[in-house]
Every structure is written in C-alpha cells, then in structure tokens.
Amino acid sequence: MTHHNRRRDLLKAGTGAALGTGLVGAPAVHAQAWNNVPEKGAKLRVLRWSRFVQGDIDAYMVNVKRFTEKTGIEVRVDSEGWEDVRPKAAVAANVGSGPDIILGTNDDANTYPDKLLDVTDLCEYLGRKYGGWYTGCEAYLRPDGKKWIGVPLGTAGGMMVYRESQVKAAGFDRFPRDTDGFLRMMKALKEKGTPGGFTLGNATGDSGWCNWLVWAFGGQLVDRNNRVVIDSPETLRALEYAKELYPTFVPGTLSWLDPNNNKAFLDGQVSVTNNGISIYYAAKNAQDPKVKELASDIQHSNFPIGPVGVPTEAHLFFNQMIMKFTKYPKAAKEFLRFMMEAEQFNPWLQGAGGYISQPLAAYEANPVWTIDPKHTPYRDATKNMRPAGFAGRLGYASAGAAADFIIPNMVAEAASGARTPKEAAERAQKRAERYYKI
Secondary structure (H helix, E strand, C coil): CCHHHHHHHHHHHCCCEECCCCEECCCCCCCCCCCCCCCCCCEEEEEEECCCCHHHHHHHHHHHHHHHHHHCCEEEEEEECHHHHHHHHHHHHHHCCCCCEEEEECCHHHHCHHHECCCHHHHHHHHHHCCCECHHHHHHHCCCCCCCCCEEEEEECCEEEEEHHHHHHCCCCCCCCEHHHHHHHHHHHHHCCCCECCCCCCCCCCCHHHHHHHHHCCCCCECCCCCECCCCHHHHHHHHHHHHHHHHECCCHHHCCHHHHHHHHHCCCCCEEEECCHHHHHHHCCCCHHHHHHHHHEEEECCCECCCCCCCCCCEEEEEEEECCCCCHHHHHHHHHHHHCHHHHHHHHHHCCCCCECCEHHHHHCHHHCCCCCCHHHCCHHHHCCCCCCCCCCCHHHHHHHHCCHHHHHHHHHHHCCCCHHHHHHHHHHHHHHHCCC
16 A cells, blocks of 8 residues: 555544654554464564664664563664675575564665565555555565565655755855756855765765766666666766766765764764754754754755756665564564554654654654654655665666665766766666666
C-alpha cells in the first residue's frame, strides 16, 4: 500500500494525534490482526548505524528496554558508522552468521535479497494500520512489487542548511529556489569570505547532493529499462555546472565524509551545506555559548529546482533487515513490529528531533514536525525522495552502483578538474555498465 491512497486510509483508520501522549495513527477496530508468537528462549542481536543526534539512540534504547520487559527477549544493540555497517552486513549475509537484524542504508538490501527474511506479512500489517508506505520505500524494499525484503525505517532528510545572516549579507533575502540563483548565491558568499561546502568524498549520506545535481539537469544513471545512460548531454550540463560551483567551496571537500560538513558548519568554516537536522540539533544542545547562539541563525530549505522544473530530492534511506540465518525469525519480526508501533515509534521520532522522516503516512501528524518550524522541511523527505537507482528498477545492479559511489565520484572528478566533464561521464558510464548487464 503506497501513500497515494493515504487520505482515504487515514479516514478509515480514524488517525489522529494525541499531543499529550504523542500517539499518532491509532488503529481502527477492523485493522489487520497480527498473529506472531516469538520462539521460547529467543535472544536477538541488532546492528545499527551510529547516532548523529543523541536523542535518537536514547529513545531507541528506551524502546529496546520496553520490548525486553514486555517479552522477556534479550536484545543486544551494536552501533557502527554508516560506512562500517555496509561491509559488516555483507559479510554476515555471505557467511550466514552475525546480527539477527541489521539497520542498513539506501539499497543495501538489494545486494543480498536472497539472504533476507521475507517480511511481507509484517509490512502489510503495518501499512494497513498506519496509512500506507510511501512509494520510495516500496521501490527500495519491494522491488518486484510483491515481496518485502525489509521493513522501512525512514530517511535522514538531506536539506540545505544555511546561516541566514550570511545569506542576507551576501544580498539574498531568501534561499534561492532554482539552480541559477543558487550558483549566484554561492559565488556571492565566496566573495564575502563566507563560503559554502558540500562533500565530494565517499560519504554514505551527504554525497546524495550529487544525485540531486545530476537529476536537476535531467541526467540519470539508468533509464526505466535499466539501460545505462549517464553519459548524456543532460549529465554534461550538470557537470559543467559543478565545475562552476566547486570554486565557491571551502578547501578540502574532496575528502569529506559524513561528519566533516557538520564540523565545518559548527566551526564557522562554511555558511551553507547539505545535511540532516543534526547540525541544528547539535547547535541547540551545545555547551559552548557561541555554538549555541548559532542555532537561531540556522535555517533549512529544500534543494533548488533545476532545469527539469521539478524537485529532485535525494535522501538517505534507512532499512531494517532480518537475516534469513537468524534462529529466531518470529522474535525478530516481533521486535520490528514493536518498534514501528505508534506507542514506540512516535516517541522515537520526537527523540530524534526531526532527524528521521517517517516511512508511514500516519506519522506525518507527529508533533515533532510542527513544534519548531525549522523541523518542518524535513517532514516529507521520505515521501518526496527519489530512490538512488532512479529511474530504473532497484536490485543488485543499483545497489552495487550506489555502494561504489559512481555518481559522487563522477561529480567530484568533473568539479575539481581531475577529468573533463566528458571524461568523467564516460568513466561513470563504463563503471555503471559493469553492474547493469542487460
């Protein structure tokens, strides 16, 4: 069930928000029943990515404790950096041992779908109860349109994060809505001595802006038939734009990973970057008074729209995979069901402070999105995202191409002058064709 019919489904379910308790998406009397009895003596191990906001892990672990208290099932949670979860998950899938549940990113599940437990029953239950899954979630985890190979968790929305005072000082009353205006603003910020900066390294999350850039000019890694088409006139226009944009960046962005732009922004090195809400969260909760004052100057904006005339947002998608080798498949399903139910999921969304955008339509009503207007731009990230393998079908090829950072590398090569735009596009074409073999 997708979000297209969410209004009808929400009316059927009687969805609402109880601000006092944070409950959203109360189930209807006729909602699908869930019948699943965990195995006796079950123990679970969960591998998840490290938190970027403390409230995420704090609220998550509260829910884990509640699950253990309710079921008696012991749950061990290990956290690793995004770049480390992917190879560890791949090893576990290949050797057939390791964590029972893995919280991965983007297209990871499509790298080893035959190693994952079928969770169709669980996803259908949750979808019916909470207004339906957004279309992008199905693209990632239901690639054949039938079987679910993972349970969507949401996205870390990647929005433009900027210093309002510095943007205004550069002559812009508001953040530009189109790519032409964005380039003018970036040049003006550089001239003022307050440059911006965007990662051009192999960053799992923040390199997504490179997808936005290519899509904004009409470029695509593959077409709807999974034919590689990245070496195109549209891509070349995007790369010429990147060449003009790159000189406005602060030095060092070619080696930036996900933590680097956070640090650069909070240290005052850059005036604009792309990121989740974690920069704002860190500023609000900083002990240093100077950093704390920064919070009032931080604003968020959607990415500018390019020549294609429509939003082309790329966000970091989070999935929850149950490994087929688990000894306790029913307990693992019960854990994910418990964590996705309103009584747990709503407090977790609020604890994360807007860092995670929900995958189910009912949770749009969570008060975290309206309690602070700076949170609101992140609310619809999952709803609006384009999957990393746009515009083709997701699967082994898209997962491999994404994990190999083909588009970010192409943009970095062209922007920095390491290769001409044409050379960078040709190289990306050849690299992608190794994955997409029609």
